[in-house]
Amino acid sequence: MSKKVEATAIGIDLGTTYSCVAAWFNQHNRVEIFPNEQGNNITPSCVATNNTELLVGEAAKNQITRNPHNTVFGVKRLMGSRFGDSKLQEDINSWPFKVIQGSADKPKIVLEHKAVEKDFSPEEISSMILKNLKAAAEAYLGTTVKDAVITVPAYFSDRQRKATKDAGTLAGLNVLQLINEPTAAAIAYGFDKLEDTSHQLHKNVFIFDLGGGTFDVSLLTISKEGRIDVKAVGGDTHLGGEDFDKAMVNHCVREFKKKQNKDISGNAKAMGRLKVACEKAKRDLSSTTATSIEIDSLYEGVDFSTRFTRAKFEELNSHFFLKCMEHVESCLRDGNVHKNNIDDIVLVGGSTRIPKVQYMLKELFDWKPLCKSINADEAVAYGAAVLAAKLSGNGNKTVTDLILLDVTPLSLGINIDEGTMSVIIPRNTPIPTTRERMYYTRYDNQTSISVPVYQGECNDVKDNIFLDEFVLHGFPPRRAGEEKMKVCFSMDANGILHVLAESVTTGNKKSIVITNSGDLSKEDIEKMLEKVAL
Numbered sequence: 001m002s003k004k005v006e007a008t009a010i011g012i013d014l015g016t017t018y019s020c021v022a023a024w025f026n027q028h029n030r031v032e033i034f035p036n037e038q039g040n041n042i043t044p045s046c047v048a049t050n051n052t053e054l055l056v057g058e059a060a061k062n063q064i065t066r067n068p069h070n071t072v073f074g075v076k077r078l079m080g081s082r083f084g085d086s087k088l089q090e091d092i093n094s095w096p097f098k099v100i101q102g103s104a105d106k107p108k109i110v111l112e113h114k115a116v117e118k119d120f121s122p123e124e125i126s127s128m129i130l131k132n133l134k135a136a137a138e139a140y141l142g143t144t145v146k147d148a149v150i151t152v153p154a155y156f157s158d159r160q161r162k163a164t165k166d167a168g169t170l171a172g173l174n175v176l177q178l179i180n181e182p183t184a185a186a187i188a189y190g191f192d193k194l195e196d197t198s199h200q201l202h203k204n205v206f207i208f209d210l211g212g213g214t215f216d217v218s219l220l221t222i223s224k225e226g227r228i229d230v231k232a233v234g235g236d237t238h239l240g241g242e243d244f245d246k247a248m249v250n251h252c253v254r255e256f257k258k259k260q261n262k263d264i265s266g267n268a269k270a271m272g273r274l275k276v277a278c279e280k281a282k283r284d285l286s287s288t289t290a291t292s293i294e295i296d297s298l299y300e301g302v303d304f305s306t307r308f309t310r311a312k313f314e315e316l317n318s319h320f321f322l323k324c325m326e327h328v329e330s331c332l333r334d335g336n337v338h339k340n341n342i343d344d345i346v347l348v349g350g351s352t353r354i355p356k357v358q359y360m361l362k363e364l365f366d367w368k369p370l371c372k373s374i375n376a377d378e379a380v381a382y383g384a385a386v387l388a389a390k391l392s393g394n395g396n397k398t399v400t401d402l403i404l405l406d407v408t409p410l411s412l413g414i415n416i417d418e419g420t421m422s423v424i425i426p427r428n429t430p431i432p433t434t435r436e437r438m439y440y441t442r443y444d445n446q447t448s449i450s451v452p453v454y455q456g457e458c459n460d461v462k463d464n465i466f467l468d469e470f471v472l473h474g475f476p477p478r479r480a481g482e483e484k485m486k487v488c489f490s491m492d493a494n495g496i497l498h499v500l501a502e503s504v505t506t507g508n509k510k511s512i513v514i515t516n517s518g519d520l521s522k523e524d525i526e527k528m529l530e531k532v533a534l
Helices: 086-094 122-141 158-170 181-195 241-260 268-284 310-316 318-335 355-364 379-392 522-532
Strands: 010-013 018-025 030-033 047-049 054-056 098-101 107-113 116-120 147-152 174-180 202-210 215-223 227-236 290-299 302-309 344-348 403-407 412-416 420-425 433-440 448-455 465-473 484-491 497-503 509-513
Touching (some): 010 122, 018 122, 018 379, 086 241, 147 379, 181 202, 181 215, 181 403, 227 318, 420 484, 465 497, 465 509
Parallel strands (some): 010 147
Antiparallel strands (some): 010 018, 107 116, 433 484
């Protein structure tokens, strides 16, 4: 945890499609959301370049149909990801902007600026969004902002978390802590109840967080003492509103081809206009059972018009909705809490406005009413702002007394016995935590042992996420199994992993913070800072 700071610390919800920034005000005893330049509380997570300037937020999104190749959206899906990941490749093939393979299989975004092509890491693009949010906070406060709490999906891996932290550093922020999005939402949900001392609060709360690009479920217990215990988390870092939009777009492409015998999938401008229209139609279908999509001169002078029903939208996305419910049931099992013992089901994220999602959730919980008392778009930033105030020592008693006990989303371990995962920290272990295991030499006269670190739930390490690897040397040459190595995993409050290996006989040690997961060196950050100052 970072040291105490005196200036206002902000909370940032860095979303796939929209982001939000807020801070706690002691004089008003409340959180305030900072509006952007256009006066809106949520800002599109978009970045664009043109011949003269860099555009961020609404300015970038508003010109996407005119400049699709140089407008980046959904960058959160690239954070800490491998270029070769199959899910990411599906996204890359559908995006109008160019993504290439960089070193160590990291994705790079290629944009043209002032007639010159430049490549950017996902962290650099995200840092531009964070800078924009930082500027909105500074304009509102009339002072410089340095310290921030940034939210991440509960199911983000170690390298995705580190990439987010690096983006904050690039944006000129001191990241006090990363907090899981559903945990932040739980703070927003429970805060007014924590302040009401007459309220006897001890509740099992289920957070259902379906946003633009990620999906999280979290089972928590909130007590009257101001303690929030996370019991279990689950989700999918590649499931959200962007996927629902894509299903609609693909349907319209097929329909246009059937009617006009023309394939528009390779035309970025036509696809960009269609995406905008489908996103609007999706929103309309949350309040009406049918809507029209009409686009003049969509492709080669041909207009496109279709009637889209809510039933068709639900049919196209039924497998996504079913997957959401599977994650809900899995999370309840992991937390060992029966659905009948859930006191409140709290909706977070813009995609929870979809009627079918709400219907299926109510059905799963035997028609228990859903809690919609918090703002689905702002709750995560609200909770992050409360934690930022606590960490900076600037909150009231309710803020400073708040206790958060989160869990690790995925199991962590090492590769042993030719491809078998040996788990050291099981998923849903409360963090911060330290766990250790003993391992033995496998061969006669073995003087070194490799420590490959993985994250995931599969028995075969090849199906899990490779994080990093190092070798511990200096074991005395003895018979197989006679030399022991102690491996210690420590996960901090940010969910970032520290690994230590030690020879029991010699005391030789080697320790690392997982660096292959996207962590940037000081030199890397300095180079990137020069580049992002376009």
